[in-house]
């Protein structure tokens with residue numbers, strides 16, 4: 001079975017661990033979000049690609065969900081001693097090596113997709129990880145600070161400001177001109193099922209879908225497209241997804257997110273058991289829906305979620 005997953009960082013990566021266990025023989029292609037990418041200290045940092053790579057490759061800091069295990073921060077301290085920041089972005093010594101290798105390869109002319117493949121040669125994530133595009137896309141967030149409207153980089157909004165002010169708009173700058181990376185459209189066309197893990201619907205999955213051609217390819221693939229709600233009990237399980245959902249005019253409920261993707265894209269949607277009351281509304285929007293436990297508390301629970309998603313896909317296919 002060929003499975004395509006559109007993934008952000010933590011939610012996507014953790015789900016993928018369960019999916020690998022649920023379908024050990026499947027051929028899994030992950031299309032990763034690169035809208036969160038940022039240049040720091042002259043280095044290109046791809047937080048979502050790295051979270052997927054480290055999580056599936058066994059290098060992740062488990063408690064944190066991002067960054068390397070067994071990490072130290074000497075380099076960052078030395079940079080700070082020179083007054084060189086930003087200090088709000090946590091880059092550890094081990095992690096720095098990844099960004100140095102990536103930046104060096106990009107400088108030598110390799111596209112991000114080839115660089116990602118090279119990095120994965122070390123980590124062996126057990127999936128094919130492809131960035132959504134080799135072109136530069138940077139998510140910016142429009143905020144109001146001291147009565148003045150300005151756009152900040154997504155990481156500045158998310159990490160430095162902790163999404164503490166309302167977001168007026170979320171713009172994937174560069175997406176309109178971006179082309180899907182080599183292999184993205186092919187993987188979608190050859191897929192037996194497409195999954196949206198419980199990743200951020202706006203700044204992770206939404207950004208991937210903003211690359212021209214990807215949404216259309218998924219809608220036209222003629223295969224089941226099934227998603228899992230990152231919103232449980234009217235709030236994000238983790239993080240501040242409600243802030244960016246509000247910016248695009250979507251309420252933070254499992255049903256509203258399903259409707260935001262829409263029945264033109266989504267065939268099936270899993271909501272948590274606490275949101276069982278939303279199943280009817282979602283089904284009347286033309287999206288087949290089931291309420292099952294959706295908390296990724298451990299690998300077994302996550303594996304059951306992946307099994308349910310694949311079962312819902314088969315149900316949709318048979319319908």
Ligand code: GDP
Pocket residue numbers: 007008009010011012013048051198199200201203204205228229230231232235236237238239240241294295296297
């Ligand atoms: P990010 O790039 O690290 O923010 O990660 P993603 O975009 O992949 O995923 C973030 C989303 O995952 C958040 O909106 C969370 O609500 C959701 N999430 C995290 N843990 C869980 C979980 O255990 N269950 C569900 N249903 N969603 C989760």
Ligand code: CA
Pocket residue numbers: 008009010033036047048203204
């Ligand atoms: Ca992210």
